[in-house]
Amino acid sequence: MEPLIEFRQVCKYYHMGDTTVVAADHISFQIFKGEFVAIVGSSGSGKSTCMNIIGCLDVPSEGTYLLSGRDVGKMNKNELAEIRNELLGFIFQQYNLLPKLNLAENVEVPLMYAGVNKLDRRRRALESLERVGLREKWRHKPSQLSGGQQQRVSIARALVGNPSVILADEPTGALDSKTGREVLALLQDIHAAGNTVVLITHDNSIAVQAQRIIRLEDGQVVYDGPSDAPEAVVTPRAAGIRQGGGDA
Ligand SMILES: Nc1ncnc2c1ncn2[C@@H]1O[C@H](COP(=O)(O)OP(=O)(O)OP(=O)(O)O)[C@@H](O)[C@H]1O
Ligand SMILES: [Mg+2]
Secondary structure (H helix, E strand, O other): OOOOEEEEEEEEEEEEOOEEEEEEEEEEEEEOOOOEEEEEOOOOOOHHHHHHHHOOOOOOOEEEEEEOOEEHHHOOHHHHHHHHHHHEEEEOOOOOOOOOOOHHHHHHHHHHHOOOOHHHHHHHHHHHHHHOOOHHHOOOOHHHOOHHHHHHHHHHHHHHOOOOEEEEEOOOOOOOHHHHHHHHHHHHHHHHOOOEEEEEEOOHHHHOOOOEEEEEEOOEEEEEEEOOOHHHHOOHHHHHHHHHOOOO
16 A cells, blocks of 8 residues: 655755754655554654645655655645645644634635635535534634634634645644643544544644654654554653663
């Protein structure tokens, strides 16, 4: 089976004057259809760098990113926008809903880019709002909803184009812990319905809700395996301190 997402020795360098920041340092992993994977790591570990590459918002400096078998590094801006709209559904920390549009219109946005006609757009937007329990509120504006409800609308928008991958960047970051758990439960339902979900977070307690964890540190993968393994939530640094018995 071909992976949906494949990083082969991906590097990302940022040049700042005469210094070079290595934000991604030979990162390799594969994500298959139907998986629920969390990419986790502390601040500065390279999560957003990976997210931007996975989401076709940026390309590797070195190495290869294959999305559904296609080499994203070789694409121009138009091709990137096209593959992004076709294959990816985005969920952001700050929802990114358009304040002047009602909920149905917000959910329709990706379908407008895809050139879907008006009637089909509305029908699919209402179906998608139904999946997140907000169909009756379709005439409301985002400002009339709670944070958790707004995030559910953004999940409906991510789902509406039936993308191959749902990419969620700190989706619970702006929510209180109870509402955050509800949003995570919804992501788990979406995964259970057959979707591939990639969740980016700095929070171990959120990452363990996924099936599999890819842990980053200093731009490198330091763990890639099941989320319920004890080593999944221990950073090598912390483990080193334990083993060393006090020389830290
Ligand atoms: N545009 C940029 N120019 C220069 N350096 C950058 C740029 N973007 C990221 N970096 C650096 O690359 C490294 C990885 O950054 P990245 O944003 O991927 O981390 P992160 O894991 O998302 O962190 P956070 O949890 O704080 O969002 C950091 O050292 C960061 O300072
Ligand atoms: Mg980040």
